[in-house]
Amino acid sequence: MRTTEVLFEPGRQDIVVTRGFAAPPDVVFATMTDPALIPRWWGSRRFDTTVEEMDVRRGGSWRFVTRHREGPATPYVFRGVYHDVVPASLIVSTLQFEMGGPGHLQLVSESFEPDGDGTRYVNVALFQSVEDRDGWIPTGMETGIRDAHDLLDELIGVAR
Amino acid sequence: MRTTEVLFEPGRQDIVVTRGFAAPPDVVFATMTDPALIPRWWGSRRFDTTVEEMDVRRGGSWRFVTRHREGPATPYVFRGVYHDVVPASLIVSTLQFEMGGPGHLQLVSESFEPDGDGTRYVNVALFQSVEDRDGWIPTGMETGIRDAHDLLDELIGVAR
Numbered sequence: 001m002r003t004t005e006v007l008f009e010p011g012r013q014d015i016v017v018t019r020g021f022a023a024p025p026d027v028v029f030a031t032m033t034d035p036a037l038i039p040r041w042w043g044s045r046r047f048d049t050t051v052e053e054m055d056v057r058r059g060g061s062w063r064f065v066t067r068h069r070e071g072p073a074t075p076y077v078f079r080g081v082y083h084d085v086v087p088a089s090l091i092v093s094t095l096q097f098e099m100g101g102p103g104h105l106q107l108v109s110e111s112f113e114p115d116g117d118g119t120r121y122v123n124v125a126l127f128q129s130v131e132d133r134d135g136w137i138p139t140g141m142e143t144g145i146r147d148a149h150d151l152l153d154e155l156i157g158v159a160r
Numbered sequence: 161m162r163t164t165e166v167l168f169e170p171g172r173q174d175i176v177v178t179r180g181f182a183a184p185p186d187v188v189f190a191t192m193t194d195p196a197l198i199p200r201w202w203g204s205r206r207f208d209t210t211v212e213e214m215d216v217r218r219g220g221s222w223r224f225v226t227r228h229r230e231g232p233a234t235p236y237v238f239r240g241v242y243h244d245v246v247p248a249s250l251i252v253s254t255l256q257f258e259m260g261g262p263g264h265l266q267l268v269s270e271s272f273e274p275d276g277d278g279t280r281y282v283n284v285a286l287f288q289s290v291e292d293r294d295g296w297i298p299t300g301m302e303t304g305i306r307d308a309h310d311l312l313d314e315l316i317g318v319a320r
Contacts, residue, residue: 013173013286059221059241081219081241083254083265092265094243094254105243105252107267107286126173126267128286 002153004146008137013130015137017123019149023156025112026088028119031156032110033091038064041151044144045069047076057085062093080105088112095125104132162313164306168297173290175297177283179309183316185272186248188279191316192270193251198224201311204304205229207236217245222253240265248272255285264292 007016021028031037035054043049047066054062063079080094089112096105107126112119127133167176181188191197195214203209207226214222223239240254249272256265267286272279287293 011171014288059219061219081243081254083241083256092254094241094252094267096243105267107254107265107288109288124288126286126288128174128267128269128284 004149006142006145008133011130013127013133015125015127015133015141017125017145019121020115021119021121021153021156023118024088025114025119028121028156029088029112031152037155041148041155042066044147044151046140046144046147053079056082056091058082060085080108083107104128164309166302166305168293171290173287173293175285175287175293175301177285177305179281180275181279181281181313181316183278184248185274185279188281188316189248189272191312197315201308201315204307204311206300206304206307213239216242216251218242220245240268243267264288 002020002022004017004019007018008014023031033054033056035051038051038054039049042064043066047068050065052063052065054060054064056062060082061079062082063077066076066078067073068076077098079096079098082091082093084090084092091108091110093108093110094105095108105128109124109126111122113122114120125133127136162180162182164177164179167178168174183191193214193216195211198211198214199209202224203226207228210225212223212225214220214224216222220242221239222242223237226236226238227233228236237258239256239258242251242253244250244252251268251270253268253270254265255268265288269284269286271282273282274280285293287296
């Protein structure tokens with residue numbers, strides 16, 4: 001299952017993303033939480049991403065600045081804090097699009113489960129309202145996630 | 161409006177609590193974020209609360225241990241991190257009942273708005289599922305919140 005599933009059911013406040021990776025959870029986790037690797041996958045092929053802060057532990061903060069490669073020079077800033085980090089297993093964090101102002105943030109739970117020789121990665125993003133969630137869907141988010149996961153898959157292939 | 165409204169609409173993933181306080185936002189905010197005062201209101205009259213950690217700033221953590229005054233000696237532990245803190249105005253944080261395990265946490269947004277000479281306090285707790293939210297309703301949560309806010313109201317009266 002090396003394709004990314006993106007599920008958003010009508011009326012719900014979450015988006016559930018599932019992806020299989022051909023490496024065990026510790027490798028997938030280490031790759032995804034390495035600040036040096038973030039620019040190579042997180043913003044997909046469409047965005048350049050700079051990691052300003054990424055302290056992956058309970059109470060740590062993260063802040064990424066992205067710029068569209070072929071679009072306006074305006075930076076898009078995303079930031080949040082880590083609520084829980086269990087190596088090779090779980091990350092719970094907040095995510096906010098900084099220019100969106102308060103009231104538009106996500107609670108993100110990422111789990112890494114062994115699946116044969118690989119990993120089943122599940123990302124549940126919980127939004128503050130159904131409208132908030134629905135607002136993300138037409139932004140190219142789905143294509144962006146699939147592309148980011150394909151890039152990540154390549155990095156993981158190198159890391160194995 | 162010095163009564164506490166607790167609103168949970170069917171099928172939604174949040175609980176919205178609204179309360180008026182007879183003091184301006186900076187006083188209400190300062191009272192609610194003072195670790196030394198937490199034991200006097202947060203756990204209502206039913207629980208003894210000990211503040212183990214309460215670092216009210218972005219990326220700060222909090223951890224409270226409560227014990228039922230007339231119940232079992234088992235401590236109930238709640239903890240989380242602060243995503244955003246704007247003095248006298250806004251607190252966004254996570255809240256987890258530690259024994260509940262992962263997957264049962266809340267994203268809590270608290271706003272303090274001037275309302276005449278007083279404050280309109282709104283607390284929106286967002287749950288990871290409707291079932292999760294519904295599970296909190298029969299726990300005496302509603303009575304507990306009202307009682308906590310009444311105690312807080314008394315403290316605020318002293319602080320004015």
